[in-house]
Amino acid sequence: xxxxxxxxxxxxxxxxxxxxxxxxxxxxxxxxxxxxxxxxxxxxxxxxxxxxxxxxxxxxxxxxxxxxxxxxxxxxxxxxxxxxxxxxxxxxxxxxxxxxxxxxxxxxxxxxxxxxxxxxxxxxxxxxxxxxxxxxxxxxxxxxxxxxxxxxxxxxxxxxxxxxxxxxxxxxxxxxxxxxxxxxxxxxxxxxxxxxxxxxxxxxxxxxxxxxxxxxxxxxxxxxxxxxxxxxxxxxxxxxxxxxxxxxxxxxxxxxxxxxxxxxxxxxxxxxx
Numbered sequence: 001x002x003x004x005x006x007x008x009x010x011x012x013x014x015x016x017x018x019x020x021x022x023x024x025x026x027x028x029x030x031x032x033x034x035x036x037x038x039x040x041x042x043x044x045x046x047x048x049x050x051x052x053x054x055x056x057x058x059x060x061x062x063x064x065x066x067x068x069x070x071x072x073x074x075x076x077x078x079x080x081x082x083x084x085x086x087x088x089x090x091x092x093x094x095x096x097x098x099x100x101x102x103x104x105x106x107x108x109x110x111x112x113x114x115x116x117x118x119x120x121x122x123x124x125x126x127x128x129x130x131x132x133x134x135x136x137x138x139x140x141x142x143x144x145x146x147x148x149x150x151x152x153x154x155x156x157x158x159x160x161x162x163x164x165x166x167x168x169x170x171x172x173x174x175x176x177x178x179x180x181x182x183x184x185x186x187x188x189x190x191x192x193x194x195x196x197x198x199x200x201x202x203x204x205x206x207x208x209x210x211x212x213x214x215x216x217x218x219x220x221x222x223x224x225x226x227x228x229x230x231x232x233x234x235x236x237x238x239x240x241x242x243x244x245x246x247x248x249x250x251x252x253x254x255x256x257x258x259x260x261x262x263x264x265x266x267x268x269x270x271x272x273x
Contacts, residue, residue, distance in 0.1 A: 004030040005120050006048065010040040010066060011055040011082065016105060020053060023109050024116065037061025041069045049077045051119050055105075056083040067099065076126070078119035098199075101242045111238055118239050121227060125200045177213050178273040182206065191251055201226060202247050205240070209261070209271035218268040244269060 034040040056063040173185040189196040208225035219236035248255040
């Protein structure tokens with residue numbers, strides 16, 4: 001039986017809470033609401049959530065304070081910040097807390113659903129990656145430290161113990177384009193020798209662009225390549241743009257005047273290295 005993703009909506013405005021609760025419940029999510037930041041933190045102490053939508057400005061504990069408390073407690077829920085203001089500058093500090101996205105309260109319901117779905121997919125991808133690494137680690141430990149099968153004849157001791165056979169490195173895992181290097185095995189990236197702290201989705205998106213450096217990839221091509229599913233061009237643009245924004249913050253010398261990640265207005269993006 002598939003477990004419903006658990007979503008927490010935190011907003012001091014009752015109409016916002018009820019509207020989001022109805023919208024997300026109809027989409028198949030298990031939704032809990034909180035009217036204050038303090039209530040939200042208390043709820044996290046009692047039960048886990050997969051995703052939290054939290055208002056930026058609330059009486060008492062503000063949205064970013066809630067985020068800080070949740071992260072300090074070790075919760076890995078996807079977090080989407082809601083704001084009633086046209087400018088999101090004050091929310092940029094949330095990048096250090098791993099905020100997935102920022103949405104205006106006046107956003108189209110379909111956009112909200114798209115970002116929630118993308119956030120949950122991001123979390124699922126992280127879990128899959130973590131499980132894969134755990135499996136690989138266990139396999140390597142078994143291969144290097146396990147007992148020899150009983151059907152194999154025991155090896156007579158020798159004066160000089162044989163050197164352990166090194167684990168072979170996978171081939172074709174390094175992609176280098178100018179100053180950018182991507183390690184597809186460890187999912188790490190460096191630019192001009194500087195390590196980039198990328199989320200799994202950001203890494204996959206950068207890898208897609210790097211594999212087609214100098215070529216424009218449309219929004220739908222990027223969603224298909226980085227996130228593995230089909231969508232409309234309009235929805236794909238809404239899904240990709242926040243990730244491009246975060247990528248630019250991490251790789252561009254001046255994010256407001258990008259020189260690596262170039263936009264082809266209304267069509268897609270080009271990686272120019």
